[in-house]
Amino acid sequence: MEEKTMQKFVGVRFRPTGKIYHFDPAGLDLSPNMEIIVDTDRGESFAFVATEIREVSAEKAPRELKRVLRVATDADRVRREENRAVERRAMDTWEERVGKHSLEMVLMDVEYAFDRSKLLFYFTAEGRVDFREFVKELAGVFKTRIELRQIGVRDEAKKVGGLGICGRPFCCASFLPDFEQVSIKMAKEQNLSLNSAKISGTCGRLMCCLRYENDTYVAESKLTPHVDWVVDTPDGRGVVTESNVLAGTIRVRLDDDPEKVPQIYRREDVEVFSTKKRPKQPPRQAEETVKTEEPAAAATESKKEKPRRRKKPQAQKETAENKTEPSEVSAPLASEEPSGEEKKANKKPRRRRRPTKKKESAPTGEQ
Numbered sequence: 001m002e003e004k005t006m007q008k009f010v011g012v013r014f015r016p017t018g019k020i021y022h023f024d025p026a027g028l029d030l031s032p033n034m035e036i037i038v039d040t041d042r043g044e045s046f047a048f049v050a051t052e053i054r055e056v057s058a059e060k061a062p063r064e065l066k067r068v069l070r071v072a073t074d075a076d077r078v079r080r081e082e083n084r085a086v087e088r089r090a091m092d093t094w095e096e097r098v099g100k101h102s103l104e105m106v107l108m109d110v111e112y113a114f115d116r117s118k119l120l121f122y123f124t125a126e127g128r129v130d131f132r133e134f135v136k137e138l139a140g141v142f143k144t145r146i147e148l149r150q151i152g153v154r155d156e157a158k159k160v161g162g163l164g165i166c167g168r169p170f171c172c173a174s175f176l177p178d179f180e181q182v183s184i185k186m187a188k189e190q191n192l193s194l195n196s197a198k199i200s201g202t203c204g205r206l207m208c209c210l211r212y213e214n215d216t217y218v219a220e221s222k223l224t225p226h227v228d229w230v231v232d233t234p235d236g237r238g239v240v241t242e243s244n245v246l247a248g249t250i251r252v253r254l255d256d257d258p259e260k261v262p263q264i265y266r267r268e269d270v271e272v273f274s275t276k277k278r279p280k281q282p283p284r285q286a287e288e289t290v291k292t293e294e295p296a297a298a299a300t301e302s303k304k305e306k307p308r309r310r311k312k313p314q315a316q317k318e319t320a321e322n323k324t325e326p327s328e329v330s331a332p333l334a335s336e337e338p339s340g341e342e343k344k345a346n347k348k349p350r351r352r353r354r355p356t357k358k359k360e361s362a363p364t365g366e367q
Helices: 074-098 132-142 153-160 184-189 214-221 284-291 295-309 311-324 340-346 356-366
Strands: 006-013 021-024 035-040 043-049 054-057 066-071 106-112 118-124 145-150 230-233 236-244 249-254 263-266 271-274
Touching (some): 074 132, 106 153, 118 132, 118 153, 132 145, 230 249
Parallel strands (some): 021 066
Antiparallel strands (some): 006 021, 035 043, 035 066
16 A cells, blocks of 8 residues: 655634634744744745644645645744834824825725834725725835735724624734634524624624524524424424524424414424414404304494495485586586577687678668
8 A cells, every 4th residue: 555645734823813824833832922033925924823733644734735834933023022113113103194186095904014114004995995095105215115004804803903782802903813604594594683783793794603502503404394384292293383403402382282282392202393484363262252252243344334325325425416506507508509690700710801782782682
């Protein structure tokens, strides 16, 4: 059998709550929380050991591992403190000069590379910002490469820190190495309130802790009957009205006695009969009251309705009167229509023609 080649690697962080990256220990004896110098794409960087040295097969090991150069010395620590002083001075310079350019940018953090090859500014803004002239001015002040990065609200909360609604420091600022996807479906599966104010963090996004127990809820919910399912219990068949996923219990309203308080059963003691939701039926109390109504009560109700029907003859009388009255005011009959000569006389345009010949010919025709 061929021997598998093994590969060693160690987890490294560049910030106390930053993401863990894997590096080749290069034969050094390393332990967690040690200060080391590692080789990165940006040059040498100051870092901290986050995990123990692990050894796995070369196939499963992370690819293209960078090397750990050395354990940090006193000179390296002094240089790191000098870089921190430059970062504080860069913050003050930012506040002084950003107002001159009328840029709405809020500085969150400054990072100075260990080899002093780059000065990185993290800021937040509502939209895109044209900061080209501002970068040139900063480069002239610090005599090094300047890089500005716009970050989101979650990264802002991670860098600034604070207390959550639980009273503890932010998870992202204390121990979470990276942000993972969180969805509203996780809150539904855990039977939490869907009110955004209760399931959102200080950053305005869904709380990261919704993901912590989500896998457990998903696994347990597959074993627990859901609400509105029909199940067979030791006391008979009924409908699930409530389910407690973590406790593994359900409340069932029995069909034989629906008015009774729903009983609690363990999910192991019931069997699922149907997963389809039953159509809602009217309560029995309403049916019994309808059946026990006396005919006398129905008669009284019919009598009360009769006076409302008497209004109809009045409407008929009014219609009859309305039929007779308009005859007096109605338009003239065909017999009462004006003659053709009257129509001609009433028309204004014909009056302007001065029909003198017609007036003279009228008496001759009568003779």
